Amino acid sequence: MATMKHTLVALVENKPGVLNRMVSLFRRRGFNIESIAVGVSELSHLSRVTIVVNGAATMVEQVRKQLDKVVDVVKVSDVTAEDTVARELALIKVKATASTRSEIIQVVDIFRAKIVDVAADSVIIEVTGDDDKINSLFNLLRGFGIREMSRTGQIAMTRGGTGMSPVKERLSRSPEQGSQLKSQ
Amino acid sequence: MKMTGAQILCESLVKEGVEVIFGFPGGAMLPLYDVFPHYPKLRHILVRHEQGAAHAADGYARAARRVGVCMSTSGPGATNLVTGIANAQLDSVPMVAITGQVARPFIGKDAFQEVDTTGITLPITKHNYLVLDVSSLAEIVKEAFHLALTGRPGPVLIDIPKDILTDRAEFHYPSRVKLSGYRPTLEGHPSQIKKAAKLIAEAHQPLIIAGQGVLISRAEAELKQLAETAQIPVVTTLLGIGCFPQTHVLSFGMLGMHGMAYANMAVDASDVIMAIGxxxxxxxxxxxxxxAPHAKIIHIDIDPAEIGKNVRADVPIVGDVKRVLGALNKLTLPVEHIDWIRQLDDWRKEHPLLVKESDKLLPQFVIQQIAEVTHGEAIMVTGVGQNQMWTAQYYCYDKPNSLISSGGLGTMGFELPGAIGAKIGCPDRTVWSIAGDGGFQMTIQELATVAQEPVAIKIAILNNGYLGMVRQWQELFYKRRYVATPLSSPDFVKVAEAYGIPALRVKHKSEVLPAIKQAMAESGPFLIDFMIEPEENVFPMVTPGASLAELIEEPGKEEAIWRQ
Known part of the structure; x- marks a missing residue:
């Protein structure tokens, strides 16, 4: 079955064990999670989770439905086909000598990235963007010698509309409509 | 007034209307057991192994249609519950499991009898809780019972550290739950219901496949009305047995691997299938x-994740079966399907499920005789394997909740504790536990529970000296290489008598009826060890990988064509 990258966005109760309940549904089916990013949402008792996985559409849809059944998951959507803003932050530590530093700064400027730390033999670059942008910068910096990279994992948000705010969500979703039927 | 956690738990259980708890005490639960004498409404049944507690709570829940409650101490007590919890999860049984845990300061330190109970049970519960604050205990109990019983039912576990049981808090039992992430869809979508009604009206060879969802939703009357109005024949799943009276002219038995030939042929030929619950x-x-290669499928289920999971649905309807069928019945006009029903009747005549004429002691005959004596009104609680299939095939089920069986997990050893729970849940009904000689030994210790209470169940062991279903597969698919399936058992009659339970051995066909009558005449528990034909097989059978249409009926032993 053809697999592709899916981005799922979930709104969940900010409680111990929620993440465990969610990721165990992927683990059980042998999915390797590409990235997962969690943080507090506009409501302090709720967190927003963005999960990126590779999988067949039917399998991902089955996991999405199972995620929706987790009691502490308020709402979950597969936003892959939707118009979204997706961003990730990366910190990249690159070997930098007096002779290469200016060249590195040029590359960083082109990508609208930032140098956030300078040491005698290296710099740390902070870059924000989608997957492609971070990968391109990473590839260009390779020539200088990469010491370390750390990425936050992608977060995503649909453009315009009501989005996934729980307040609006409750108003717009009539109780008799299952998510299954809504998506048809 | 402030109460201890132990008192809060008991008060909460009383508020939930709990009458019976199946459990086994231990160190972490001592503060709770200590207050039990002050709560006479909570009847505690002492099992002999925690697996028995979970299965008994399961049998109780299915028979009485209430939440079953089981209880264990921390560590091994909790891990022993696991099989029974998984069983309840797979069969959507409402259950609340309460486990002791080491005191909060010891959690995560590999303390004596500490395991990560919520971690272990996470994938086999509908939800679980670790109580970290005594003031949240009442609310958690309220939520647990709500979650267990509503939507698609399932087991909910509450793990309670020992010091929570002695901590104090004010007791306020909440009147409602606040669960923003839990809103089961009950009403079916009106436009989908309209589509379903249209499909039914246009069908020539419609068929209903009714599952346990009909029983859980108590929609037997709505199902009957739909079937009769639109003249739709009904087959059931294993766990759906009893949701539609088997004596009804529109009833065509059970489908599946060991379903009736005519039921499977109906599925194969149907043009519109209503899969309900x-x-x-x-x-x-x-x-x-x-x-069902020719059928459009209407799938009604309360769990959206079941729609399209295994079989594509042309008209999916997410909702509670009772409400969806209620709405559908208003749109359903009377139609006739005389030719289709005649066709099914012909198939039933051509491929009947009969007990073979034989002088041997056949298991099918035993089940049929129990049906005769109990007039089909007993609750049959089975083990897993051949005994389960024979009981499903040869008993006649007219009443709801009459077959209690481990369908999803297939747990051998369910039969005895499951029957204990069923009898305690339905004391006025006759309960038969149908066991194999293999599975019976997995939970045989519960005979002590039967004797101590006592629980007036009747136990029939279909004793063939083999792990029968595995042996059947070895016979059919592994050229009769019987590896690890021949079984030597203790003298079950002596074992029963050692527990103080009267028992009888039956070796000949002629003794079957008198033995069953003797068991029924006994006011308390009774055990019969039926020494059945050792190599009797369950037929019909759809071999693994084959379709329902490729079903095999009883072949002669010499016909070895498909034994490759």
Missing amino acids: MRFDDRATAKVSAF
Whole structure:
């Protein structure tokens, strides 16, 4: 079955064990999670989770439905086909000598990235963007010698509309409509 | 007034209307057991192994249609519950499991009898809780019972550290739950229901496959009305047995791997299938790509995740079966399907499920005789394997909740503790536990529970000296290489008598009826060890990987064509 990258966005109760309940549904089916990013949402008792996985559409849809059944998951959507803003932050530590530093700064400027730390033999670059942008910068910096990279994992948000705010969500979703039927 | 956690838990259980708890005490639960004498409404049944507590709570829940409650101490007590919890999860049984935990300061330190109970049970519960604050205990109990019983039912576990049981808090039992992430869809979508009604009206060879969802939703009357109005024949899944009276002219038995030939032929020939409260389990569908090749499928289920999981649905309806069928019945006009029903009747005549004429002691005959004596009104609680299939095939089920069986997990050893729970849940009904000689030894210790209470169940062991279903597969698919299936058992009659339970051994066909009558005449528990034909097989059978249409009826032992 053809697999592709899916981005799922979930709104969940900010409680111990929620993440465990969610990721165990992927683990059980042998999915390797590409990235997962969690943080507090506009409501302090709720967190927003963005999960990126590779999988067949039917399998991902089955996991999405199972995620929706987790009691502490308020709402979950597969936003892959939707118009979204997706961003990730990366910190990249690159070997930098007096002779290469200016060249590195040029590359960083082109990508609208930032140098956030300078040491005698290296710099740390902070870059924000989608997957492609971070990968391109990473590839260009390779020539200088990469010491370390750390990425936050992608977060995503649909453009315009009501989005996934729980307040609006409750108003717009009539109780008799299952998510299954809504998506048809 | 402030109460201890132990008192809060008991008060909460009383508020939930709990009458019976199946449990086994231990160190971490001592503060709770200590207050039990002050709560006479909570009857505690002492089992002999925690697995028995979970299965008994399961049998109780299915028979009485209430939440079953089981209880254990921390560590090994909790891990022993696991099989029974998984069983309840797979069969959507409402259950609340309460486990002791080491005191909060010891959690995560590999303390004596500490395990990560919520971690272990996470994938086999509908939800679980670790109580970290005594003031949240009442609310958690309220939520647990709500979650267990509503939507698609299932087991909910509450793990309670020992010091929570002695901590104090004010007791306020909440009147409602606040669960923003839990809103089961109950009403079916009106436009989908309209589509379903249209499909039914246009069908020539419609068929209903009714599952346990009909029983859970108590929609037997709505199902009957729909079937009679639109003249739709009904087959059931294993766990759906009893949701539609088997004596009804529109009833055509059970589908699946060991379903009736005519039921499977009906599925294969149907042009519109209404799958109601069932989940297209692989034992029911057989080869899924060849399932119901000519049919459009209307799938009604309360769990959106079941829609399209195994079988594509043309008209999916997420909702509670009772409400969806209620709405559908208003749109359903009377129609006749005389030719189709005649066709099914002909198939039933051509491929009947009969007890073979034989002087041997056949298991099918035993089940049939129990049906005769109990007039089909007993609750049959089975083990797993041949005994389970024979009981499903040869008993006659007219009443709801009459077959209690481990369908999804297939847990051998369910039969005895499950029957204990069923009898305690329905004391006025006759309860038969149908066991194999293999599975019976997995939970045989519960005979002590039967004797101590006592629980007036009747136990029939179909004793063939083999792990019968595995042996059948070895006979059919492994050229009769019987590896690890021949079984030597203790003298079950002596074992029963050692526990103080009267018992009888039956070796000949002629003794079957008198023995069953003797068991029924006994006011307390009774055990019969039926020494059945050792190599009797369960037929019909759809072999693994085959479709329902490729079903095999009883072959002669010499016909070895398909034994490759």
